[in-house]
Amino acid sequence: MEEARNYHMSSKEFRDWGYKTIDWIAEYLEKVEQFPVLSQVKPGEIRAKLPDTPPQQGESFETILKDLDKIIVPGLTHWQSPNFFAFFPGNISAPSILGELISAGLGVQGMLWATSPACTELETHVVDWLVEMLGLPKQFHSSGRGGGVIQDSASSATLVALLAARERATADISQLVAYTSTQAHSAVEKGVKIAGISLDNLRFIEVDDSYAMSPEALKQCIVADINAGLTPFYIAATVGTTSSNAIDPIEQLGAIAKEYKIWLHVDGAMSGTAAICPEFRWIHQGLELADSYCFNPHKWMMTNFDCSCFYVQDSSQLIHALSIMPEFLKNQATESGKVIDYRDWQIPLGRRFRSLKLWFVIRHYGIEGLQHYVRKHVALAQEFANWVESDPDFELVVNPPLNLVCFRHQGSDQINQAILDTLNASGKLYLTSTKLGQKLTLRMSIGQATTERVNIEQAWQLIRKAANCSE
Amino acid sequence: MEEARNYHMSSKEFRDWGYKTIDWIAEYLEKVEQFPVLSQVKPGEIRAKLPDTPPQQGESFETILKDLDKIIVPGLTHWQSPNFFAFFPGNISAPSILGELISAGLGVQGMLWATSPACTELETHVVDWLVEMLGLPKQFHSSGRGGGVIQDSASSATLVALLAARERATADISQLVAYTSTQAHSAVEKGVKIAGISLDNLRFIEVDDSYAMSPEALKQCIVADINAGLTPFYIAATVGTTSSNAIDPIEQLGAIAKEYKIWLHVDGAMSGTAAICPEFRWIHQGLELADSYCFNPHKWMMTNFDCSCFYVQDSSQLIHALSIMPEFLKNQATESGKVIDYRDWQIPLGRRFRSLKLWFVIRHYGIEGLQHYVRKHVALAQEFANWVESDPDFELVVNPPLNLVCFRHQGSDQINQAILDTLNASGKLYLTSTKLGQKLTLRMSIGQATTERVNIEQAWQLIRKAANCSE
Numbered sequence: 001m002e003e004a005r006n007y008h009m010s011s012k013e014f015r016d017w018g019y020k021t022i023d024w025i026a027e028y029l030e031k032v033e034q035f036p037v038l039s040q041v042k043p044g045e046i047r048a049k050l051p052d053t054p055p056q057q058g059e060s061f062e063t064i065l066k067d068l069d070k071i072i073v074p075g076l077t078h079w080q081s082p083n084f085f086a087f088f089p090g091n092i093s094a095p096s097i098l099g100e101l102i103s104a105g106l107g108v109q110g111m112l113w114a115t116s117p118a119c120t121e122l123e124t125h126v127v128d129w130l131v132e133m134l135g136l137p138k139q140f141h142s143s144g145r146g147g148g149v150i151q152d153s154a155s156s157a158t159l160v161a162l163l164a165a166r167e168r169a170t171a172d173i174s175q176l177v178a179y180t181s182t183q184a185h186s187a188v189e190k191g192v193k194i195a196g197i198s199l200d201n202l203r204f205i206e207v208d209d210s211y212a213m214s215p216e217a218l219k220q221c222i223v224a225d226i227n228a229g230l231t232p233f234y235i236a237a238t239v240g241t242t243s244s245n246a247i248d249p250i251e252q253l254g255a256i257a258k259e260y261k262i263w264l265h266v267d268g269a270m271s272g273t274a275a276i277c278p279e280f281r282w283i284h285q286g287l288e289l290a291d292s293y294c295f296n297p298h299k300w301m302m303t304n305f306d307c308s309c310f311y312v313q314d315s316s317q318l319i320h321a322l323s324i325m326p327e328f329l330k331n332q333a334t335e336s337g338k339v340i341d342y343r344d345w346q347i348p349l350g351r352r353f354r355s356l357k358l359w360f361v362i363r364h365y366g367i368e369g370l371q372h373y374v375r376k377h378v379a380l381a382q383e384f385a386n387w388v389e390s391d392p393d394f395e396l397v398v399n400p401p402l403n404l405v406c407f408r409h410q411g412s413d414q415i416n417q418a419i420l421d422t423l424n425a426s427g428k429l430y431l432t433s434t435k436l437g438q439k440l441t442l443r444m445s446i447g448q449a450t451t452e453r454v455n456i457e458q459a460w461q462l463i464r465k466a467a468n469c470s471e
Numbered sequence: 472m473e474e475a476r477n478y479h480m481s482s483k484e485f486r487d488w489g490y491k492t493i494d495w496i497a498e499y500l501e502k503v504e505q506f507p508v509l510s511q512v513k514p515g516e517i518r519a520k521l522p523d524t525p526p527q528q529g530e531s532f533e534t535i536l537k538d539l540d541k542i543i544v545p546g547l548t549h550w551q552s553p554n555f556f557a558f559f560p561g562n563i564s565a566p567s568i569l570g571e572l573i574s575a576g577l578g579v580q581g582m583l584w585a586t587s588p589a590c591t592e593l594e595t596h597v598v599d600w601l602v603e604m605l606g607l608p609k610q611f612h613s614s615g616r617g618g619g620v621i622q623d624s625a626s627s628a629t630l631v632a633l634l635a636a637r638e639r640a641t642a643d644i645s646q647l648v649a650y651t652s653t654q655a656h657s658a659v660e661k662g663v664k665i666a667g668i669s670l671d672n673l674r675f676i677e678v679d680d681s682y683a684m685s686p687e688a689l690k691q692c693i694v695a696d697i698n699a700g701l702t703p704f705y706i707a708a709t710v711g712t713t714s715s716n717a718i719d720p721i722e723q724l725g726a727i728a729k730e731y732k733i734w735l736h737v738d739g740a741m742s743g744t745a746a747i748c749p750e751f752r753w754i755h756q757g758l759e760l761a762d763s764y765c766f767n768p769h770k771w772m773m774t775n776f777d778c779s780c781f782y783v784q785d786s787s788q789l790i791h792a793l794s795i796m797p798e799f800l801k802n803q804a805t806e807s808g809k810v811i812d813y814r815d816w817q818i819p820l821g822r823r824f825r826s827l828k829l830w831f832v833i834r835h836y837g838i839e840g841l842q843h844y845v846r847k848h849v850a851l852a853q854e855f856a857n858w859v860e861s862d863p864d865f866e867l868v869v870n871p872p873l874n875l876v877c878f879r880h881q882g883s884d885q886i887n888q889a890i891l892d893t894l895n896a897s898g899k900l901y902l903t904s905t906k907l908g909q910k911l912t913l914r915m916s917i918g919q920a921t922t923e924r925v926n927i928e929q930a931w932q933l934i935r936k937a938a939n940c941s942e
Contacts, residue, residue: 007840008920009565011497018497021569022489025576026482039588043809046592054600058837061566064830068573072827075589080578087586087799090821092578094480095532098492100575102539104775105496107551107563115558117510118546121517129525152623153819163665173644173667186797187820193795194634194818196644196667242799298821304575305821324664326657328558328713328905328914332892338514347665347818348624349658350561350769350776356543359535366529369478421803434799443799449479 007058017061024065025097028073032081033450036427039077046075082450083429085459088242088270088404089447091373093302095364099357100304110351113339114331120340123150123355126362127309133367134275134295137288140311142340148311149345150354154269155187156347157294157310160318162191162234165263165291167321171231177201179221180236181213183243185267188236201230210398211246211436213237219256226260234263237290239283240271243434244397244441245404247271247283254289266290269308273300274378274402277371283401291317300377300403300447301370303361307354310345319344373449377403380456381446387460393467397441405444406436409467413440418470419463426466429459478529488532495536496568499544503552504921507898510548517546553921554900556930559713559741559875560918562844564773566835570828571775581822584810585802591811594621594826597833598780604838605746605766608759611782613811619782620816621825625740626658627818628765628781631789633662633705636734636762638792642702648672650692651707652684654714656738659707672701681869682717682907684708690727697731705734708761710754711742714905715868715912716875718742718754725760737761740779744771745849745873748842754872762788771848771874771918772841774832778825781816790815844920848874851927852917858931864938868912876915877907880938884911889941890934897937900930 009017049071079090110119127148131141139146151157162178169176176197180188182204192202203225206217222232235257237248250266257264266287272295274280287293294310297303312318323344325334333339343349362370381403388394388407397406409416417440420433434441442463446456480488520542550561581590598619602612610617622628633649640647647668651659653675663673674696677688693703706728708719721737728735737758743766745751758764765781768774783789794815796805804810814820833841852874859865859878868877880887888911891904905912913934917927 007836007843009835011501014500014565014568015493015497017565017569018493018572019490021572022486022493025573026486026489028576029485030482038585041588043584043588043804043807044592046589047596050593050596054604054833055837056839058840059834061569061835064566064834072589072593075587075592076577076579077585077587079580079586090578090580092575094485094488095535097485097572097575097578098488098532101489101492101568101572102496104563104568104571105499106547107561107568107775108547109550109561109776113514114509114548115550116546116548117512117514118517118543121515121546122521122543125518125521133525153821155819155821159665159818166667185820186795186800189795190793190818190820193792194630194665196637242797304578305580305823306819321664322661324657324660326713328903329657331903333514336514347630347661348626348777349661350624350626352776362525363530363535364480364532365478366526368527369529372478432799432802 020065024068029080032078033083035078035081037078037081037083037430038424038427039075040427041075046071077430080448082448082452082455083459084448085444085446086430086432088299088445090298090305091300091302091447091449092304093361093449095360096302096304096357099360103353103356106353108353110353111343111349112329112331112334112341114333116353119353120342122359123342124340126355126358129362130309134272135281136284136293136311139288139313140293145315146311146313147315148309149342151308151310151346152306154267154294154296154308155190157308158187158236158265158267159191159194160322160346161263161265161292162195164312164318164321165234166195168263168317169231169233173197175231176233177203177225177230178234178236179203179205179218179232181205181207181238181248183207183211183241183246184236184238185242207246211241211244213248213253215249215252215256218253222256222260232260232262234265236265236267239266239268240402244406244436245271245401247401250284250290251286254286258289263291264289266293268293268295270296270299271402273297274374276367277374280402297358300374301361302365302373302449303358307358322346377446380451380453381405384444384456384460397436403446406441407444408439408441415470416440416442419466422466422470423462426462428462491536495539500551503549504554506549506552508549508552508554508901509895509898510546511898512546517542548901551919553919553923553926554930555919556915556917557901557903559770559916561769561776562771562773562918562920563775564832564920566831567773567775567828570831574824574827577824579824581824582814582820583800583802583805583812585804587824590824591813593830594813595811597826597829600833601780605743606752607755607764607782610759610784611764616786617782617784618786619780620813622779622781622817623777624779625738625765625767626661628779629658629707629736629738630662630665631793631817632734632736632763633666635783635789635792636705637666639734639788640702640704644668646702647704648674648696648701649705649707650674650676650689650703652676652678652709652719654678654682654712654717655707655709656713678717682712682715684719684724686720686723686727689724693727693731703731703733705736708735708737710737710739711873715877715907716742716872718872721755721761722757725757729760735761737764739764739766741767741770742873744768745845747838748845751873768829771845772832773836773844773920774829778829793817848917851922851924852876855915855927855931868907874917877912878915879910879912886941887911887913890937893937893941894933897933899933
């Protein structure tokens with residue numbers, strides 16, 4: 001063996017560099033509003049600053065930290081800027097960052113209960129808490145046959161729900177038909193493709209004026225498929241679509257699902273968090289008819305990505321679809337049948353200790369604190385919508401149910417695209433677009449932790465100014 | 472809107488609690504050897520300490536940190552203990568923890584190049600560095616048609632490779648046949664199932680005396696399937712199997728794959744890291760014949776879970792299998808065709824800034840530092856194997872190629888199980904088992920960052936003592 005040399009960073013050095021890293025983050029978050037929200041670099045610009053070859057010998061941590069400012073920061077799109085209004089929010093918080101830090105420091109891997117019981121049990125506990133906090137149906141609580149788990153994303157939740165539904169169905173895979181709305185997330189199509197089901201067997205059901213799935217159209221389509229000898233097996237409904245925040249009518253869709261014995265998955269990735277406020281719980285009306293449900297604390301609940309809470313009403317169906325037990329994973333606890341092994345609830349085998357950050361967030365803010373942010377963001381969005389409505393140059397494309405405002409300039413798609421490009425190139429805010437009713441539509445998504453009324457006012461001024469220059 | 476109240480943790484508070492969290496981790500890692508390696512709690516014991524209902528109002532961070540020691544630590548299995556010899560290692564390091572911390576603090580989401588160009592470009596850059604560091608074939612470098620990406624796990628890498636192979640094959644899904652060895656990871660079977668391929672169409676090829684896949688048996692099986700009108704489409708080979716670290720003969724398997732135009736995926740999750748030392752590069756002999764490859768820096772390269780590097784020789788095949796472009800993700804950069812959008816290389820849509828920690832690790836240790844740990848662990852394993860071999864009560868089950876020693880007491884399976892249970896219940900070390908040649912076999916997996924010769928000596932003493940008490 002070669003001569004020992006001190007490659008290990010000592011405990012003292014770790015503390016020193018740890019404090020400096022904490023300071024670096026604190027400073028970054030203090031000044032994040034000053035950076036262009038959408039990174040203004042050109043393709044290849046970041047790589048060009050990195051050395052072609054990896055270092056033969058180690059470098060000092062000081063050099064590494066300096067390169068963060070020099071190389072990395074200019075290449076960031078600042079999701080934590082109060083002027084980030086693109087896509088959906090991915091709001092984070094100090095307790096969540098520190099929860100991630102602890103998780104990294106422990107370096108445990110929770111694939112089995114035995115590989116860190118606290119990792120599994122804390123996860124079951126906080127996802128149960130969230131059943132209560134959001135007023136979700138009791139079927140999703142672990143005290144019965146159901147329960148929850150943290151997935152990396154709603155895409156994965158959509159996929160594992162589909163896999164459980166596919167295994168529950170008895171027909172041949174070529175006969176199975178899945179349903180979702182024309183407005184559903186691309187994850188449904190991706191999931192169907194991954195699961196080996198032909199895209200010819202995925203139906204995009206039409207929507208009503210609010211862009212919510214039409215139960216009548218769904219039922220007609222199901223009946224036609226059954227008459228054609230096919231087997232409907234999976235409906236993916238959405239509470240808060242990505243394009244426009246449309247709320248599919250779960251109660252009516254659920255009745256259809258029950259009638260035809262079809263798995264109903266409800267994706268509340270973005271909007272589910274709203275249910276922490278009793279006045280917004282109407283979005284989940286009928287959820288007791290769903291076989292599975294998910295929402296993402298990593299979007300609107302101050303929790304770092306990745307953290308998507310996924311619930312099933314009968315966990316045995318999920319485990320049946322995903323469990324394979326090799327010799328090298330056998331252990332006493334699993335064989336006792338008294339524990340949950342979350343590896344059987346997800347695609348990968350390994351898993352991080354993700355419930356720590358969620359536990360930290362819930363305890364730091366309390367239900368009250370989390371309600372505060374949801375109410376603030378919804379109120380800001382409603383105020384913004386009023387400004388749009390009262391401006392003759394602009395129109396609301398739909399009435400915003402919560403915190404996403406879909407609007408457009410009354411002019412052509414070209415004008416709207418020009419407004420969007422001008423705003424994003426300014427670096428002063430970041431907006432994205434969609435198409436609704438075949439027209440280019442701007443999306444003002446309000447949900448960053450530090451977004452205040454002044455940010456919304458400034459955004460509206462910039463939008464109107466960009467419109468004046470684009471007309 | 473309700474009266475503003477200060478739910479936000481101030482920058483100053485974040486610094487204070489951040490320092491204390493860093494201290495907490497430093498202290499945890501200093502004393503990690505003192506805890507029972509395998510958590511000794513009973514099912515439900517951790518949950519019983521947690522309050523039934525979530526807090527209505529926020530709690531102080533001090534209380535939260537205290538509960539870590541009181542509630543969480545007793546429920547941990549200590550993966551970072553120098554006496555953790557179970558499964559495979561999941562070694563971490565100070566620079567990696569701080570890299571995770573920065574990633575959490577930035578809170579960016581890298582689904583598209585545009586959503587943080589540095590997240591994408593740094594990732595491409597470090598996975599390219601690793602092609603050089605491990606001496607991987609040039610086809611996996613991004614300068615050509617191929618390239619790499621960070622996945623959450625080797626399970627996901629196995630799956631996306633299989634999906635790309637499935638899409639490349641032109642036959643109906645019911646005609647496709649996949650091949651792996653009897654010793655392959657359960658992820659292959661899980662992936663086949665997820666992809667909608669019947670488990671009847673997965674062949675477990677027999678192995679030779681070293682538990683490596685037999686090319687002759689593979690070829691016979693492929694020919695028989697073709698003669699039966701089926702279409703072989705995917706071979707999953709392993710460099711370092713989970714049970715025994717067996718190295719499949721990639722060169723011979725690759726020749727067969729080329730002859731029959733079958734996708735060859737090589738899973739080097741555990742052992743791939745060894746190739747950072749030129750003397751161990753023989754494990755990858757023939758890798759230029761593979762369509763895809765992965766290895767996990769989160770196992771043996773001092774990088775926190777999750778971080779699995781996955782490479783393809785033609786990225787367009789992967790993108791073809793996984794890309795779906797909805798309106799709400801359209802953007803100028805993607806449309807220019809000049810950038811990589813890594814969302815099309817993986818199952819989920821969202822992604823964390825995982826390359827930061829890997830960049831930190833490579834820069835802190837340099838190639839030389841990472842080589843040091845691999846050499847140390849392999850040398851310790853070889854020394855341990857010598858002790859086993861020279862003890863009349865024990866036998867080596869296979870010659871250990873690298874850092875995993877498979878051994879057993881000469882007695883019955885019951886004796887070996889009793890030895891295992893005694894050791895794990897002692898809390899002084901943690902070992903897991905497998906079956907090789909139908910016999911229960913103990914696995915001594917050496918790869919934690921802080922494991923030294925003294926830990927191996929102590930383990931061997933405890934094993935012999937447990938054997939004396941179990942005979």
